């Protein structure tokens with residue numbers, strides 16, 4: 001789909017969806033936004049101007065995602081072999097999965113933030129260590145030991161659908177690059193992942209938001225073995241970085257275009273404030289661990305006990321991100337009891 005001359009929105013399906021179903025869902029979602037279980041597609045952007053062909057994000061490394069990309073590029077007179085530069089907003093498999101395949105086809109320059117480049121090895125090349133760390137991490141946050149091995153393996157099925165490859169260029173944020181007449185600025189927006197980036201074109205007032213800002217859903221912001229510190233604090237600061245940008249067109253990597261950036265940022269901030277209050281109310285006077293709190297709060301997609309293991313892990317990680325933020329604001333204290341972490345109201 002043409003956004004403006006030179007910028008085109010493509011669509012690649014998630015592994016469990018056909019290209020046709022994903023395209024149909026794209027249409028339906030824009031007409032009737034609603035919460036869906038699982039994402040049906042990712043939206044890569046083709047930027048083609050003055051002989052340059054740049055792709056922002058790609059998709060899972062499946063044959064159907066590749067065909068969708070090939071078809072989509074074909075509709076705009078281009079082919080994956082022509083890509084000079086592949087910019088990845090963050091290293092999650094739905095955005096980065098096909099990177100290795102595209103590099104082989106096109107010898108393109110792969111661009112990624114250094115903080116996300118750091119986790120490629122642990123995440124995709126040597127995941128055994130990550131699984132062990134994750135099991136220990138989950139146990140220390142009260143996840144019942146019986147569930148831990150299942151949970152830590154929850155995301156391992158995805159590894160086969162990622163052609164992992166190290167970046168050619170690592171960025172920090174603040175860099176600019178040209179695509180024909182377009183001047184893009186890289187903005188570091190950590191939170192959803194430590195090295196998430198957005199791309200801003202100030203002359204055409206276009207912002208590509210990756211997973212950082214989506215029109216109806218909020219990205220998972222989690223503490224886990226690869227996202228330490230206070231990711232929710234980082235996420236909220238990253239939202240503030242974008243609120244005053246002069247933009248006409250806001251292009252996310254899922255769902256559909258965002259019509260009012262400021263309004264959407266305000267909605268997301270309100271959502272997290274409400275969530276913080278809800279989580280605080282779920283902490284017992286005698287202290288609670290992450291698993292307890294995750295089991296008490298409301299999830300849009302059902303109750304924690306019914307989630308698939310990898311979704312339980314994501315829910316616990318998201319809960320911990322909120323608890324950590326409350327701790328930083330002085331509303332909670334952390335207590336270690338042996339290997340187990342508890343949170344107490346102050």
Ligand SMILES: [Zn+2]
Pocket residue numbers: 090092192211
């Ligand atoms: Zn993501």
Ligand SMILES: [Zn+2]
Pocket residue numbers: 042092094095211253254
């Ligand atoms: Zn995504």
